[in-house]
Amino acid sequence: MKNKDALLEFKQYLIVEKNASERTIENYIRDVQAFFNYIEANHQIDQIDDIHKEHIRFYLKTLSHLSASTVSRKMVSLRSFYKYLLKEEIIERNPMESFDLPKSQKKLPTVLSKQEVNILLNSIEMNDFISARNRAMLELLYATGIRVSELVSLTIYQLNLKMKYLNVIGKGDKERLIPLTDYVCKIMGKYIYDYRNPKLDFKDVDLLFFNNHLKKVSREDFYAILQKEVKKTSIQKKISPHTLRHTFATHLFENGADLRSIQELLGHSDISTTTIYTHVSNEKMIEDYNKFHLRSHKNIEKESDKNEL
Template identity: 40%
Template sequence: MRLELEDFVHYIKIERGLSINTLQSYQRDLKKYLTYLTEQRSIDSWTEVARSDITQFLYHMNDTGVSQATLARSLSSIRLFHQFLQNERITAVNPSIHIETPKKTAKLPKFLSSEEVDRLLDIETDEPLSIRNKAMVETLYATGLRVTELVSLTLSDLHLMMGFIRCLGKGSKERIVPLGDIASSAVKQYLELSRPLLVKKQLTEQLFVNHHGKPLSRQGFWKILKRVAEEQDVKKNLSPHMLRHSFATHLLENGADLRSVQEMLGHADISTTQIYTHVSKRRLREIYSKHHPRA
């Protein structure tokens, strides 16, 4: 693997005419990359490198506290190197394609506690809009959908008898997500008692509609969620994505495996899902510190 790296450095030096400083930066970046692959991932051939290996390396770099500029430059070096390997027919594919630079803001996602979720979902269902609101919030927490996926649901996406919904995620990728008994019950109540009154005689396939019977927008749902949080005395600055974070965190805290959570969230790469394991570990440390007499 080191030989191909030396060939690449020779290539960019002769063919591209890069400056000494840029050349040295490429060398530094790729040496770190090679060390990580061989020592941390136990890879001994460039043909074995997968997209997940590259993203893991970038997250590893991110965790060491490097700047956003360094991360971007490292990814640029890796992309150019893998392009070189493919052009030279050393590898058949370029695993670095479409990888985005990890955001430097390595903050753990914020989420609601189980108690806060219970309080949020304790919505009085005494009129059509509150019945709809409960159905939407229950569905969002039960499935971990993105807000765009939620408001895009149609009647044909709903399979209450079988207990799941079908949604189209990023890149129009279809996935099936369990709905759960409580959310299913809330949606069923909405379909029977609320939606007909909101839609009236209009024909629409949209599952969740606004008070005019029209498709609900992302902004419209955001406002509804803010209002519900205020009414239910949830103090956190709640967003639809925080409920998605809560869904994933609570699943992992209660023993769900990472691959299943990845599939339900619709993450293309498991490294994206792994952030929730950090949240769960932090939560365990907080519980330990709070309750262990010798913590």
């Protein structure tokens, strides 16, 4: 089978059988296509059966300049592709079984303090459609911890202000109900009734959030919105849309929420993914201990300085 034909069938498999998200499909196909581009350009191979372990090893060496996480993602894509080929009996052996993923040091996510969250959210005054939409999006993101892809895909029917919950469609089309506070319901109500609905002017649009042309706000659009709003504040941290999701989970954990509850709210299929927030909180605890404990190194130095005066 030709490489390009195998890739087309793999894409169909991801869509129909795996029900993978649009982003997952895009990443897998792009990664496998990059592998084929290398194989065809450097080894003149366009047939799946002619690709061997050595070719894959040579390809992986060309990725040495990339971060461990990027290499891992590309390898995961190739693993999935070759597992599919083996399952469909297109190949007899899986050459990817010989390669281990690179070990990468887990980087703790950036988290905003409670003061920084207030600075960011309160800096956005709701005085027109765009400012009201931006405030509502950021408030809802911090209030629920949902993914940005889930946020920008929300419809008006997924929000129930009367019952105070948000019905989220997550990865694999799994639904989860997230409770909402009175405060965020008030913000959402103001956005919807004072700005969203008048902007629509009775046009039939189900999206909860949209741009000036009544079209969906993309993930890239939201990133730009967030960066614009952060620049207006005194916050110096490098913030991504995922920062508010991490912040939501960390603040819940610090205030005593159970890890299992946080897992459900975030839509994590495996609780081991959620445990990273215990590490974030532990790091903050150590930082506070060193900063505030009477006998910490810094405070002893301060005391010594006073005694010398």
